[in-house]
Amino acid sequence: MLRVTNPMQEQFLYFVQQLLNGLTIGSTYALIAIGYTMVYGIIGMINFAHGEVYMIGTYIAFIVIAGLTYMGLESMPMIFMAALLVSMVVAATYGFSIERVAYRPLRGRTRLLALISAIGMSIFLQNFVRLFQGSRDIAIPTLISGGWTFGDASTFEASLSYMQVIIWVVTLITMAALTLFITRSKWGRACRACAQDLGMTNLLGINTNNIIALTFVVGAALAAVAGLLLGLYYGVVNPYIGFIAGLKAFTAAVLGGIGSIPGAMLGGILLGITEAMTSAYFSSEYKDVVAFSLLVLVLLFRPWGLLGKPEVEKI
Amino acid sequence: MKFSKTLLGLATSAALMGATAAQAEIKIALAGPVTGPVAQYGDMQFTGAKMAIEQINKAGGVNGEMLEAVVYDDACEPKQATAVANKIVNDGIQLVVGHLCSSSTEPASDIYEDEGIMMVTAASTSPTITEKGYQLIFRTIGLDSLQGPFAANFIINDIKPERVAIIHDKQQYGEGLATSVKDELDKAGVNVVMFEGVTSGDKDFSALIGKLKKENIDFVYYGGYHPELGLLLRQSSEKGFDAQFMGPEGVGNPDITAIAGAASEGLLVTLPNSFDQDPKNAELVAAFKAKEQDPSGAFVFPAYSAVQIMADAMSAVGELDTYAMADYIRGNSFSTPTGELSFDAKGDLKEFSFVVYEWHDDGSKTPVK
Incomplete structure (x- = not known):
């Protein structure tokens, strides 16, 4: 076989390819991680049922896509927007209900109680979906295909699919909107106030119960965005995807500094790229080993995460 | 009353x-x-x-x-x-x-x-x-330990690949099969370039596929079940990686077509003989059909x-x-x-034949060997 390009270029293209792959996985980790970090930032609790909300978001998106395609709608942007809207609304409803049913009655008691309740909720949702949708993988055909390729096919060709670009763009827009919401809006200010001092905010006349419900709703809606994007990217869903995705996103949130929104974004992308690079240059068997070693290392030297703030002991 | x-x-x-x-x-x-x-x-x-x-x-x-x-x-x-x-x-x-x-x-x-x-x-x-x-x-x-060497034989004699990758799901069944295929291929001097595990339940194989492409792999044996291989096939075709794939009976069910779609065309699968296709069993098959039962299950x-x-x-x-x-x-x-059966001292069948099938994108299969 005649090699026209030089080996350096091949190595570089390979590196770029793996960077793009890592960035794609990382973006969606980040979207899910925000749900963990927002809730933790305000009530100091880890919402283990968050991964299941992501899973439900994917199911809803698939149902909408299948339904609209069945009714004869062919415009892809229309289907995409409809699926996005419906899955966000339904997932937000789940987020709201989960908080109302499983966490609010336990507020003010020991944190351990809420944690157990969260794990219970996660198991409940997983099995609830399994009962109604079956435990087998449900697949949809590739809706958005095609992409760009770089380099020479005879040596190594890097590829970038339209779907990957859509994932970045949607993630970027969502993150920007969230940042604006948190920093500029009245509700966002209330959220930040709650994160600083829940009791004091309550005294100052803000209904903290509503603000806490709001964080659950926003987090769940973002998980649904990730659900739709990853659902379209991989094309399959089963009731168990929430567990692994939740675990990875939680890791991303801790890595970036739990409680910090930019931290969740950074943590997600860092985790995604670490995984891709490990698969690329060592072995995919060691992907999780390296990713979690990184987490341990970061926590050894910066227990508060990359962008988190060290907790000051209040006297 | x-x-x-x-x-x-x-x-x-x-x-x-x-x-x-x-x-x-x-x-x-x-x-x-x-x-x-x-x-x-x-x-x-x-x-x-x-x-x-x-x-x-x-x-x-x-x-x-x-x-x-x-x-x-x-x-x-x-x-x-x-x-x-x-x-x-x-x-x-x-x-x-x-x-x-x-x-x-x-x-x-x-x-x-x-x-x-x-x-x-x-x-x-x-x-x-x-x-x-x-x-x-x-x-x-038949035992898993019979299926691996059978698949390896087919790869050595009929496919003759140049650069082989063996992927498995790190579980008892998948890794066991993958290891036995690798051992046989090594003995026969086939060039096994990669031997790697993926995590069962994983959804993203883009990094692995990038590596397969870079290593110019022309044949992939997968030890494991259909959910992971289905995604691997689907993502491979999306990323323009077009090697020949092969897997054991754990991937040979119609769900793989549901997941991989057109990418499941041409996949090779080792399965036990289809006893319901054997002309000697026509009468028995008719008896199942008369009761509206499906005789094709393995x-x-x-x-x-x-x-x-x-x-x-x-x-x-x-x-x-x-x-x-x-x-x-x-x-x-x-x-x-299921044929003339005799048993060894352990209680296993002395012989059990597998067949290589080629999978099609409508979920059907045709025997290759």
């Missing part, structure tokens, strides 16, 4: 008395998943075994006694399986067809061996089950053979003596719908 009920009661008891008076019954326990995620495989086993029992009874039973099937549900859970095994012991049943999942069969077979109960599994393929030197445990299906015919072997041994020995029957089974060969 009252009258008719009494009449019905009388009729039933008369019928029951008639039955018991005419002949005693030999119970055969059918153990496997009736519920749970793999219940469909349990169905295959029950269908085959029940058909065998029905046909043997129609032909006059065994030594003048009728066979009766009793179904036990282990849900493919090891814990349930031991409970089921103990229940079978307490119910005084001497013959068991089952279990289905290797992880259930392993703990249950210990109990049967201790209690002098004969067990024949028609579905468990893990080699470790028969490695403990049991006397009363048999199986009518475990239907092995389960039929399992019952038949027990019945043959019993009629040769002349009584229900499991140890004498076990000796008879080891010493003779049996002509069954």
Whole structure:
């Protein structure tokens, strides 16, 4: 076989390819991680049922896509927007209900109680979906295909699919909107106030119960965005995807500094790229080993995460 | 109303008395998943075994006694399986067809061996089950350790690939198969460039595919199940990686087409022989079809053979003596719908043939060799 390009270029293209792959996985980790970090930032609790909300978001998106395609709608942007809207609304409803049913009655008691309740909720949702949708993988055909390729096919060709670009763009827009919401809006200010001092905010006349419900709703809606994007990217869903995705996103949130929104974004992308690079240059068997070693290392030297703030002991 | 009920009661008891008076019954326990995620495989086993029992009874039973099937549900859970095994012991049943999942069969077979109960599994393929030197445990299906070398042979002689990658899912079944394929390929001097595990449940294989592309792999053997391979195929075709893929029977079911779509076209799969396609079995297939049952499942015919072997041994020995029957089974060969079967000292089949199929994107398959 005649090699026209030089080996350096091949190595570089390979590196770029793996960077793009890592960035794609990382973006969606980040979207899910925000749900963990927002809730933790305000009530100091880890919402283990968050991964299941992501899973439900994917199911809803698939149902909408299948339904609209069945009714004869062919415009892809229309289907995409409809699926996005419906899955966000339904997932937000789940987020709201989960908080109302499983966490609010336990507020003010020991944190351990809420944690157990969260794990219970996660198991409940997983099995609830399994009962109604079956435990087998449900697949949809590739809706958005095609992409760009770089380099020479005879040596190594890097590829970038339209779907990957859509994932970045949607993630970027969502993150920007969230940042604006948190920093500029009245509700966002209330959220930040709650994160600083829940009791004091309550005294100052803000209904903290509503603000806490709001964080659950926003987090769940973002998980649904990730659900739709990853659902379209991989094309399959089963009731168990929430567990692994939740675990990875939680890791991303801790890595970036739990409680910090930019931290969740950074943590997600860092985790995604670490995984891709490990698969690329060592072995995919060691992907999780390296990713979690990184987490341990970061926590050894910066227990508060990359962008988190060290907790000051209040006297 | 009252009258008719009494009449019905009388009729039933008369019928029951008639039955018991005419002949005693030999119970055969059918153990496997009736519920749970793999219940469909349990169905295959029950269908085959029940058909065998029905046909043997129609032909006059065994030594003048009728066979009766009793179904036990282990849900493919090891814990349930031991409970089921103990229940079978307490119910005084001497013959068991089952279990289905290797992880259930392993703990249950210990109990049967201790209690002098004969067990024949028609579905468990893990080699470790028969490695403990049991006397009363048999199986009518091929082992994982036969399938790997068979696949390797096909790769060496028919595909002759230049650069091979072997991927597995790091589980007992998948990694075991992948390792045995790799060993055979290494012996034959085939260039195995990559041997890597993926995590079962993973959804993203883009980094792995990038690596396969860079290494110029032209053949991939996957040891594992369909959910991961389906995604691997789908993402490979999206990323323009077009090597030949091959997998074991764990990937050969229509779900892989649902996941991979057009990318499942051309996939090679090793599967046990399709006994329902064998012209010798046409009559039996018609009997299944007459009852609206599907004879194409992988475990239907092995389960039929399992019952038949027990019945043959019993009629040769002349009584229900499991140890004498076990000796008879080891010493003779049996002509069954799954072929001429003979057993080695461990209780495994001496021979079991696999077939390589080519998968198509409508979920169908055609034999290659």
